[in-house]
Amino acid sequence: MIVEAIAVGTELLLGHTVNSNAALIGSRLADAGLEHHFSTAVGDHPGRMVDAIRLAMGRADAVILTGGIGPTQDDLTREAICEATGRPMLYSDEYASRLRRWWAARGREMPDSNLKQAEYPEGATLLDNPKGTAPAIQLEHEGVVIFALPGVPAELEVLLDKYVLPLLRERSGEGVVLSRVIRTYGQSESRVAEMLADIFEETGNPSMAFLASAAEIKVRLTAHADTEAGAEALIAPFEAAVRERMGSLVFGIDDETIESIVLRMAEEKGWTLATAESATGGKVAARITAVPGASRVFRGAIVAYQDDVKKMNLSVGDDLIAEHGVVSEPVAMAMAEGVARALDADVGIAITGSAGPEPLEEAAGTMVVAVRTPEGTMARTLRLPGDRERVRTYTSTGALHMARLAMAGKWWSGRPKDGRWV
Amino acid sequence: MIVEAIAVGTELLLGHTVNSNAALIGSRLADAGLEHHFSTAVGDHPGRMVDAIRLAMGRADAVILTGGIGPTQDDLTREAICEATGRPMLYSDEYASRLRRWWAARGREMPDSNLKQAEYPEGATLLDNPKGTAPAIQLEHEGVVIFALPGVPAELEVLLDKYVLPLLRERSGEGVVLSRVIRTYGQSESRVAEMLADIFEETGNPSMAFLASAAEIKVRLTAHADTEAGAEALIAPFEAAVRERMGSLVFGIDDETIESIVLRMAEEKGWTLATAESATGGKVAARITAVPGASRVFRGAIVAYQDDVKKMNLSVGDDLIAEHGVVSEPVAMAMAEGVARALDADVGIAITGSAGPEPLEEAAGTMVVAVRTPEGTMARTLRLPGDRERVRTYTSTGALHMARLAMAGKWWSGRPKDGRWV
Secondary structure, three states: OEEEEEEEOHHHHOOOOOOHHHHHHHHHHHHOOOEEEEEEEEOOOHHHHHHHHHHHHHHOOEEEEEOOOOOOOOOOHHHHHHHHHOOOEEEOHHHHHHHHHHHHHOOOOOOHHHHHHHEEEOOOEEEOOOOOOOOEEEEEEOOEEEEEEOOOHHHHHHHHHHHHHHHHHHHHOOOEEEEEEEEEEOOOHHHHHHHOHHHHHOOOOOEEEEEEEOOEEEEEEEEEEOOHHHHHHHHHHHHHHHHHHHHHHEEEEOOOOHHHHHHHHHHHHOOOEEEEEOOOOOHHHHHHOOOOOHHHOEEEEEEEOOHHHHHHHHOOOHHHHHHHOOOOHHHHHHHHHHHHHHOOOOEEEEEEEEOOOOOOOOOOEEEEEEEEEOOEEEEEEEEEOOOHHHHHHHHHHHHHHHHHHHHOOOOOOOOEEOOEEO | OEEEEEEEOHHHHOOOOOOHHHHHHHHHHHHOOOEEEEEEEEOOOHHHHHHHHHHHHHHOOEEEEEOOOOOOOOOOHHHHHHHHHOOOEEEOHHHHHHHHHHHHHOOOOOOHHHHHHHEEEOOOEEEOOOOOOOOEEEEEEOOEEEEEEOOOHHHHHHHHHHHHHHHHHHHHOOOEEEEEEEEEEOOOHHHHHHHOHHHHHOOOOOEEEEEEEOOEEEEEEEEEEOOHHHHHHHHHHHHHHHHHHHHHHEEEEOOOOHHHHHHHHHHHHOOOEEEEEOOOOOHHHHHHOOOOOHHHOEEEEEEEOOHHHHHHHHOOOHHHHHHHOOOOHHHHHHHHHHHHHHOOOOEEEEEEEEOOOOOOOOOOOEEEEEEEEOOEEEEEEEEOOOOHHHHHHHHHHHHHHHHHHHHOOOOOOOOEEOOEEO
């Protein structure tokens, strides 16, 4: 069964509102194993709304409209459905009475404009909206089922779950769709795609997709099957093949973040964490402390933005800076060790480098990351493209991944070793 | 001129990614005075991409595609444009050499799959992408101009501003649209709207809009005129009226951020800055150091996430914590003074509080901000609604605004004083 979504509202086209309803509908349809080919936003304009509805009816089995069913002059979804299907508008005395009772129960007089919400296209069913006064509408027309739902996300979500998805799933009889996201770090999107090219060739159901987000590359497997167990069984061998191929480039699955994994690893080892940051200016600490429960493990951070703070508060030696320069592996290692000492932590994560002003093509940010654990201290130099903010973001992501590998007793080399990615 | 947007990516239809690019494009088109009737999302499916492109070409003067121009097997936008326009795919040796140089400059070997980014439909222009390796594409076909832009928001934004909007505005020949954003902090959106209600009544050209973003409220004036000077003359009296009414609630205009303003004020006074952060975990420092040139003023930060770090590294007295609790104005003031001393800075900005759901002794959402300047130390308690990340963001914004007012010798009271907002 193919479902198409149409979001109604000029505010979406003006960019005043981000169309998060489209993502909500998309994820619910995917969970229900329903196909979803197009999602459109259209303004509060009768002619263009009719065009969008007719187009969707021509290429989908079900159309989900959101927005435009409120009481004001620019709420035109009911009218557009009437025109797109050639049906007259009717009026529900019963719903009008309900509306009056709803307002009366709240001790308020109902503005007459609200009676518009008792209107419906001939043949439609009014669906009760437990979170608002605008009823939703369900209409079957020439084999296509049309829903008109409120644009308020909380109301939309309730009505999707209560009416729309049960009906569509029952009609489709098509089982489930399951996705597994394998999160990797350490190689570019194109390199990951090359590493997995032969596995990709064998995909179909499940399908495989690559998604780059900051420095992390996600490999997504999506399977269709009759049951969740069946979908899981289709995904399992591909997931295993990807994990085998990519080794410790894989750091997590689905919604796991590197921050949460670093915290969990530290907690399992009984280690506490601290960061010493120069160019990232506290970004790594801010990311770690965004995770609830971080205080069980995270001691704190010293942001040493001017060089003498590195000397004064992290005990980085004058001689070391003079000999190697501030942006160097020896200085980063001294910072990692210095912050572990100063804040009495087991693991110190340090960053020194120059994020640059706003260079584009030529000047790459040179950043050095070091990690101190009770088992040793290691450093690595990164040369990163992009502007200041990108360099800072990629460096903080890199530092967290290096902490993961250092705590696991591994250290990312970027090169295969004995045929495996370590 | 009518412009249509098409976002390419199965992740949008699966709801894994919210289509914020559509809102970005929408707001830029609105600012430029261009019409925008439909915005569509389509998956990485060749046939459906071609359908979407043909449909848009039939009803718009310009089509902006985003996504699907990366190097992997599921990046199919170039191919879809070729098919929709009946043009062959060509290959740019020059761009291929640039890609090789780009990778070589970073000391890495380029995966061959990246050469896909040197492909383009016959007749297209490759637009340089200053933030990534995938070039954007511009193609004129039967009177419609088609752009294929990257889906990465930061890359998209740069390319929209650099190439797409100037070209579309020039072609539309519709005069000049000028916006002035007046940035305010300290009152809610509805209160700001009330304060300016009579000025709003007089608007038309320019129009006035209110935009809430985190804790800051922007007042945007947008004027249409034949020339930039004409638009500026329309805006000027309204801008002056808003500033007069709102006093020091106004902190900047257009793209000025509170971070950049705090740094500029400190530099003008010859003062250095440091932060001491508990619940915000380094977020304020990270925001300050995101501004190029921050190192002239910003000394560093101490993130004291566990309580004994506050005592050890910020010299907050045991007795003070015992008497008032960690989340208290006396402790925040001691932290502000402690960090100024520890990092040898003139201004100390301190935050202590509980962002939840790790409750300390105070309710989650209770945050205390203090600022130490050479002229004195002040503190303020904020009670913020929302989840952990929202509380942390609002608090760091609040702390920066309090630093601004403290350095200006004012302290935000939220109340008018002698008829003016101080």
